[in-house]
Amino acid sequence: MEQIARVGVDLAKNVMQVHAVDRAERVVVRKAISRERFVNWFANREPCLVAMEACGGAHYWARKLRSLGHDVRLIPPQFAAPYRKGGPHVKNDAQDAEATCEAASRPQMRFVPIKSPAQQSVLVLHRMRTGFVEERTALVNRLRGLLAEFGVSLPQGIRSLQKHIVDRLEDGSNELAGAARQALIRGWTQCQALDREITWLDKQIAEHAVHDEQAQRCMKVCGVGPVTASAAVATVVDARQFKNGRQMAAWIGTVPRQNSSGGKQRLGRITRQGNDYLRTLLYQGARSAIRTAPRRVDRLSRWIVQLQAPVGYYKTLVAVANKHARILWAVLAKGEKFDPSHVVGTPSAVIPATYMLGATRFRGWLSS
Template structure:
């Protein structure tokens, strides 16, 4: 229907809308030559936004983060399969990875557990694979700590509560000095940490967060905010007062995402102005 098509068209990005205009309005067939022409015309538009080129060092750090993310995903898959195999045989284990690790080690240490069974050998092999994944992930974590210690910008970022070596190196690798973003709030929007806006008939509605942009960075910031929330909410700083007021009227998960957005904006200030985090000025710096 025509109305549905119009709604879909409004949700597209400006670049996609421009490409659609060039292809449908003027040149009906899509090929490489017309794609190149559309890109050239888009480059002349004053409202187009361009991505800053990354240095080789930034690309290298991003590759390390992707490798670690792949290993963590493989470990999660392995532990879920381990838990399912034991559950099928009547062994229920509590949640949390360390509890599963303790239970599997205890079962394998028992000589009477599935003695001579092929499944016992399978569990032992999977446990050894788990140990190897832990070792490789730990090696990458130590490398990120060294990178954060040697990089001035990353070292400044680690002064922010909830941002450790992993978050700091990922931020520096993804946004550099933050010059791509004109304001602190632009970084939060790029990470998908701001509400989606739906406006019709002149009535704006704010929905859940947009979840656009760098999913990996957004995940790291939310995990960091969740870990830092208890201590920050008890502090007598301006950030602590802001969090306590927010917790009084919003769900805890909503506050976690709001804090992640605040940390991203503080990170932009630190990257752009080359300063260190100051708790008493956190809210003012991120405004």
């Protein structure tokens, strides 16, 4: 067998497809390997470049193959898809492995850093918390909707439900039958159980943020709490993979979609691409920063106040989330401490120019 230079792998639950080429780009191996024989097959090969799509289980297999001496690269699926023969309408495991192998040969290809077991363990807490929050929201909406069928109206919001639902269920003057009333009580009990699980997960995430030095630096940013700081540290892995803060903000999905040509810049709506969980947390933190900005006197807060006047609340919300993403990049990539009053150059000259630049850029976004 010719010496293998690069291997593309299409991961699956039980059968892995591999596509290997030599240094002359000739196909050497194209076969399916069972899960049990997957690691052994690579253990009998000389160290080479192994590329896989960043999907479920990819970080685990990457750590396994890296321990055997292979150079493992994880490629975002959207970057490997254009190299698949047949386009988006023709897809199978062999073509996916070949496309991944071809994508890994591109010199400008971007790769996903491999997460450690500790980082993935932290993300387990966040995923479980997100799932419980979604379940609780769905359950609250279901309880409100079912009570409305009997003319029992409850205010919106989880806190309002917690305050009024017991009185409504115990009120004998409504039309609720005995079995229906008991079913709704059991639903409310389940909602309380979800509250306890979310509280426990919040404590675990806060504990991770307290003991992690990078998370502590992130929490110095106004609007970035333990949940956002912990998620940023565990998700980004290595912020130095981004050249600057704008790249990280684009990866999170807080920048406008571009349709530029001929030297003319056309900025559209926010892309909403990238990491939706981290983007959601940044938007929630931005709401807090905007709400408290009038009470603070630092440079960043003054920028928020002056930006909101011409462009409105929602454009300012996106701008602040984008700003926080860039600040987090500087904190994580350079190891710097956040200074809300930091100024580059002469303060009297720089600050007004910054305000005008920010207002001009965001005034053009979503103008309708």
